[in-house]
Amino acid sequence: MKNKIHKYDFLIVGAGLIGTIAALALIKKKFKVLVIDKNNRTFEDNRTLAVNANSVDFLKSLGIWNDLRSKPQPIDKIVIKDYINKNPLIFENVNEPMGNVIFNKEIYKRAVLKLKKFKILITNSDLKTSEFLPHKKIYINQNYYTFKKVIMSIGKNIILNKRHSSIIFNSGHYSQVGFIQHTKNHNNTAYEFFTDEGPLAILPVPADNRKRSTFIYSSKDLIDKSQLKKLIYKKIEKSHGKLIFDQSILKFPITPHLTKDDKNYIYVGDSLKSIHPVAGQGWNLGIKDVQTLCRLIDQFSLEEKNFNSYYYSRRFLESTLYLGFTSILNHLYENKNSSNIKIVKLGFKVLNNIKVVRDLFIRQAMGRTNLID
Numbered sequence: 001m002k003n004k005i006h007k008y009d010f011l012i013v014g015a016g017l018i019g020t021i022a023a024l025a026l027i028k029k030k031f032k033v034l035v036i037d038k039n040n041r042t043f044e045d046n047r048t049l050a051v052n053a054n055s056v057d058f059l060k061s062l063g064i065w066n067d068l069r070s071k072p073q074p075i076d077k078i079v080i081k082d083y084i085n086k087n088p089l090i091f092e093n094v095n096e097p098m099g100n101v102i103f104n105k106e107i108y109k110r111a112v113l114k115l116k117k118f119k120i121l122i123t124n125s126d127l128k129t130s131e132f133l134p135h136k137k138i139y140i141n142q143n144y145y146t147f148k149k150v151i152m153s154i155g156k157n158i159i160l161n162k163r164h165s166s167i168i169f170n171s172g173h174y175s176q177v178g179f180i181q182h183t184k185n186h187n188n189t190a191y192e193f194f195t196d197e198g199p200l201a202i203l204p205v206p207a208d209n210r211k212r213s214t215f216i217y218s219s220k221d222l223i224d225k226s227q228l229k230k231l232i233y234k235k236i237e238k239s240h241g242k243l244i245f246d247q248s249i250l251k252f253p254i255t256p257h258l259t260k261d262d263k264n265y266i267y268v269g270d271s272l273k274s275i276h277p278v279a280g281q282g283w284n285l286g287i288k289d290v291q292t293l294c295r296l297i298d299q300f301s302l303e304e305k306n307f308n309s310y311y312y313s314r315r316f317l318e319s320t321l322y323l324g325f326t327s328i329l330n331h332l333y334e335n336k337n338s339s340n341i342k343i344v345k346l347g348f349k350v351l352n353n354i355k356v357v358r359d360l361f362i363r364q365a366m367g368r369t370n371l372i373d
């Protein structure tokens with residue numbers, strides 16, 4: 001049966017942190033899914049993710065959260081400090097953690113192992129993304145396939161690929177990411193410091209003694225290791241005690257973007273948009289892309305001709321809001337002038353004093369709001 005055509009519902013191009021989870025969500029809904037990746041990624045990524053409450057629920061529903069080997073580190077409190085306001089902004093939620101920090105590779109490994117068990121993951125593919133079109137006969141690994149829908153989940157690689165059209169917002173920022181041991185307990189508190197050079201986030205990471213954290217510093221000017229260490233010392237020595245830095249500090253360029261809708265593809269995760277890590281929400285928004293897709297599937301047939309437009313109309317507002325919000329925030333802090341200072345002071349005042357706005361902010365950070373859905 002050499003020329004047999006295998007009829008599938010979904011092809012997912014890109015088996016990263018979002019593509020693998022999208023596949024598991026669709027399999028759970030009993031669809032036939034194939035996942036293809038140009039690499040065979042290992043589980044070496046040492047970065048962490050702040051997983052918000054909505055994403056935790058979703059991972060639980062897919063049977064991933066409860067299988068994790070290292071215990072997630074809950075975030076019970078977020079403290080935001082800047083160089084403009086005397087008092088910090090403090091966000092707490094009494095009912096449940098605002099988020100949990102986990103190593104990327106923990107989630108990734110669990111998801112990949114599940115896909116391997118279902119035998120639906122093809123790695124080291126050298127096919128071009130332009131070859132993947134819905135309803136077209138495609139030759140993959142000596143078999144012919146057709147797919148009703150093609151999901152593009154190739155991460156930020158999308159912006160290098162001319163077949164897909166993205167609007168790029170050059171932030172000019174680089175992130176520097178590393179880990180620290182500290183002598184005081186972090187008390188499950190995450191910190192964000194807005195300096196006039198860029199934001200510095202300090203997040204607790206999984207460790208039983210609660211004396212280990214990660215830092216993400218984003219700025220236009222790359223500062224050297226000793227300057228960075230000095231900056232971190234200045235900001236957290238009081239709260240975290242003596243610090244011991246891990247040797248390696250990784251560097252990532254930050255290129256926020258938004259991909260235009262396309263009738264052939266459903267873009268998810270960083271293929272649809274990537275945002276500045278200041279909000280710590282990039283991956284969480286990818287989970288929301290997948291959730292929106294799942295809700296649409298419950299309402300419409302995959303053959304519905306406006307299916308993709310319905311998806312984009314639901315995802316563009318939140319993606320654009322986050323892109324706009326993170327860009328404006330960085331702009332305000334980097335450009336110290338009297339009107340920007342006034343805007344920042346007003347923002348702090350509103351968030352500190354108006355409960356409805358404050359609660360909305362907390363719900364949004366936890367992924368508990370649906371802007372259009």
Ligand SMILES: Cc1cc2nc3c(=O)[nH]c(=O)nc-3n(C[C@H](O)[C@H](O)[C@H](O)COP(=O)(O)OP(=O)(O)OC[C@H]3O[C@@H](n4cnc5c(N)ncnc54)[C@H](O)[C@@H]3O)c2cc1C
Nearest residue numbers: 014016017018037038050154155269270280281282283284
């Ligand atoms: C410093 C930093 C800190 C961050 N912290 C957080 C955080 O705390 N919380 C949060 O929510 N988010 C965070 N993010 C964002 C988060 O890491 C990303 O949003 C997330 O990893 C995106 O997953 P993805 O699956 O879309 O892309 P990726 O994980 O990049 O996966 C893309 C996959 O596609 C494959 N691929 C590429 N090209 C092709 C092709 N042509 N054909 C086939 N396959 C292809 C690749 O091999 C890869 O496996 C952070 C980002 C940075 C840079």
